[in-house]
Amino acid sequence: MKALVSVILALFINTAVAETVHLTSLSWPPYSDKSLSEQGASVAVAKAAFKAEGHELVVDFFPWTRAVKMASEPNSKYLGYFPEYKYDTSEFVFSDAMGTGPLGLVQNKNKPISFTTVVDLAGKRIGVVQDYVNTKELDDMIASGAIKGDAVPSDDLNVKKVGSGRIDAAVIDANVLKYLLNTDPSLSEFKNAVEMNSVMLEDKKLYIAFRNDAEGQKWQKIYNQGLTKIDVNNIMSNYLK
Structure with a gap:
């Protein structure tokens, strides 16, 4: 009985802390596009990494310039954008490589x-x-x-x-x-x-660019932890073959 209570409590805790993460992207098939299976290879990786940490990823697609701008705005629901190449910037912090x-x-x-x-x-x-x-x-x-x-x-x-x-x-x-x-x-x-x-x-290595504030940095760490729990290369190679 005690073990059952522990399992139920663990499930309750995991459900309680599950959150939905919003990111922006662009139409850049086969890596990202709303019409593709799993919305593209990079989106498939990102969703798998967040899921591994108990969270759901929702991606909205915009023209590239707008996708970046919307992710950079303070207090935006969008915590970042992807897929991106790493570059020098103070506006964003980059995830670990995702392919x-x-x-x-x-x-x-x-x-x-x-x-x-x-x-x-x-x-x-x-x-x-x-x-x-x-x-x-x-x-x-x-x-x-x-x-x-x-x-x-x-x-x-x-x-x-x-x-x-x-x-x-x-x-x-x-x-x-x-x-x-x-x-x-x-x-x-x-x-x-x-x-x-x-x-x-x-x-070129691909990344998520998270907004460089406390919330963005928090989700950067969560996402990076999720990446360690999935096989990024396998997801990418299966999608792109």
Whole structure:
């Protein structure tokens, strides 16, 4: 009887402290999108990690700039946003890594570019997505004007510009390019016209950016603990295969 009471008490305590966490994200398949199974690979990881700690994750999807802004506002119900690359900021604190994404350049098959390091891209017109973090070296060279950065609101627009020869190449995650070419009807005419350059810029780690306040820091720790209880690589690889 005493053991039964202990079990009931433990269940009551776990239920009592269970909370719902709200985060923002964007349409960035296959990592995140409200129409995908489990809302994407990164969302599947995040939900599993929070569930391992007894909590539920609810993700709302917005255009990227708005997703970041809403997560940064004081007293917002949104405690952070994801998936994000780590960068220098005082507004957010980052979780432990929740998978990786191969970042490189999509190029026109008829006009491939040759480079070994980012420095070799000087003078090229390279497409980027507005407000995305790329690599520090690439972003610094674009900021200085050494590389001609061409910013657009989404990856699919960059693929179209590369395919039509309007820019030399564009920064994109290889998994994102594969997904877009296989599922986006508006890219059908470019499916055989573009490809990933064989040189990768970086295998970027993915994170949740939690708002840098007491509440955000609290949930950062809870989430990180949850990550230790799940197999992140298995979830990601099964989703992306």
